[in-house]
Amino acid sequence: xxxxxxxxxxxxxxxxxxxxxxxxxxxxxxxxxxxxxxxxxxxxxxxxxxxxxxxxxxxxxxxxxxxxxxxxxxxxxxxxxxxxxxxxxxxxxxxxxxxxxxxxxxxxxxxxxxxxxxxxxxxxxxxxxxxxxxxxxxxxxxxxxxxxxxxxxxxxxxxxxxxxxxxxxxxxxxxxxxxxxxxxxxxxxxxxxxxxxxxxxxxxxxxxxxxxxxxxxxxxxxxxxxxxxxxxxxxxxxxxxxxxxxxxxxxxxxxxxxxxxxxxxxxxxxxxxxxxxxxxxxx
Amino acid sequence: xxxxxxxxxxxxxxxxxxxxxxxxxxxxxxxxxxxxxxxxxxxxxxxxxxxxxxxxxxxxxxxxxxxxxxxxxxxxxxxxxxxxxxxxxxxxxxxxxxxxxxxxxxx
Numbered sequence: 572x573x574x575x576x577x578x579x580x581x582x583x584x585x586x587x588x589x590x591x592x593x594x595x596x597x598x599x600x601x602x603x604x605x606x607x608x609x610x611x612x613x614x615x616x617x618x619x620x621x622x623x624x625x626x627x628x629x630x631x632x633x634x635x636x637x638x639x640x641x642x643x644x645x646x647x648x649x650x651x652x653x654x655x656x657x658x659x660x661x662x663x664x665x666x667x668x669x670x671x672x673x674x675x676x677x678x679x680x681x682x683x684x685x686x687x688x689x690x691x692x693x694x695x696x697x698x699x700x701x702x703x704x705x706x707x708x709x710x711x712x713x714x715x716x717x718x719x720x721x722x723x724x725x726x727x728x729x730x731x732x733x734x735x736x737x738x739x740x741x742x743x744x745x746x747x748x749x750x751x752x753x754x755x756x757x758x759x760x761x762x763x764x765x766x767x768x769x770x771x772x773x774x775x776x777x778x779x780x781x782x783x784x785x786x787x788x789x790x791x792x793x794x795x796x797x798x799x800x801x802x803x804x805x806x807x808x809x810x811x812x813x814x815x816x817x818x819x820x821x822x823x824x825x826x827x828x829x830x831x832x833x834x835x836x837x838x839x840x841x842x843x844x845x846x847x848x849x850x851x852x853x854x
Numbered sequence: 855x856x857x858x859x860x861x862x863x864x865x866x867x868x869x870x871x872x873x874x875x876x877x878x879x880x881x882x883x884x885x886x887x888x889x890x891x892x893x894x895x896x897x898x899x900x901x902x903x904x905x906x907x908x909x910x911x912x913x914x915x916x917x918x919x920x921x922x923x924x925x926x927x928x929x930x931x932x933x934x935x936x937x938x939x940x941x942x943x944x945x946x947x948x949x950x951x952x953x954x955x956x957x958x959x960x961x
Contacts, residue, residue, distance in 0.1 A: 606862070607865075642862075644862060644876045650880065653878075654880060656880075657858075657880065
């Protein structure tokens with residue numbers, strides 16, 4: 572709880588010096604309920620986790636932003652889910668097939684998002700959900716790949732994530748996937764850019780603390796794709812990584828490239844134990 | 855292209871008490887007043903009628919006009935005395951009808 576005390580203290584000091592009531596978003600045992608599904612946002616970290624406890628990014632956001640996520644009619648991310656639902660049943664490519672032709676209803680993917688990314692035996696590498704979607708598009712539909720972090724991709728990932736809402740993340744990092752996991756871990760802890768910062772400097776050492784006018788989160792992926800009020804669209808995990816790297820004045824790795832995919836795998840595994848929130852709302 | 859409307863209806867309600875129903879349909883609502891790059895008129899294609907019926911009895915009917923924006927959202931309040939099905943119906947300019955229904959229990 573050391574870090575949380577720090578954030579409350581920082582908030583308190585600011586309120587004193589500026590006479591301005593900053594409400595430090597004190598992470599609590601808050602539980603969110605969306606359409607009758609109860610989702611814990613604060614859980615104990617599993618053994619071996621670098622974090623003492625896990626918080627969904629939701630607890631660090633303002634009350635108004637949090638409220639938007641509690642009703643699917645207020646969550647603007649759901650519009651993109653509706654669009655993806657249309658795409659789901661629209662045939663595309665030379666095979667004239669749609670997602671629905673092979674997979675039936677999106678509900679058939681219940682629970683999938685919680686174990687992603689995972690080792691793909693046939694491909695011999697760790698595959699993210701995005702990789703699987705593009706593989707399906709090329710191999711079975713004869714269609715063009717989607718842009719890795721583009722709107723259609725984010726919407727489809729959101730539709731599939733929604734089917735796993737509330738499911739506990741369980742990313743398997745052992746076996747053949749271990750090498751990729753190590754690689755992701757190395758990237759996570761390597762300082763880069765002009766500001767010479769690693770992911771861990773913010774999201775492990777200082778979560779809950781203010782960064783400019785905002786609270787740092789743990790950088791969990793359970794809410795991705797996330798609808799950001801900042802750019803009014805769904806954002807993929809790797810799109811966010813890119814933004815983070817620009818903020819620390821580093822040259823971002825390629826979206827969909829080996830580095831970001833390894834990083835996504837590693838960061839996803841840090842959320843083991845947290846429930847999936849489907850398309851979340853963040854600022 | 856299939857459209858799947860979203861509705862939010864309580865699973866069970868108290869008899870005679872008002873409750874809120876929310877509906878949203880993913881639709882472009884092309885007003886018919888816009889022109890494409892070549893200057894040709896883009897034909898009108900909107901949801902022109904929204905209806906909600908409870909056990910066959912009309913609850914609300916909305917004549918939708920071109921000024922209604924993309925992804926029309928309707929929210930209304932109603933009360934019921936007995937359990938039943940609330941059926942929703944959206945009618946498109948091209949004649950397509952999108953339907954969904956939700957059961958409501960008394961409890």
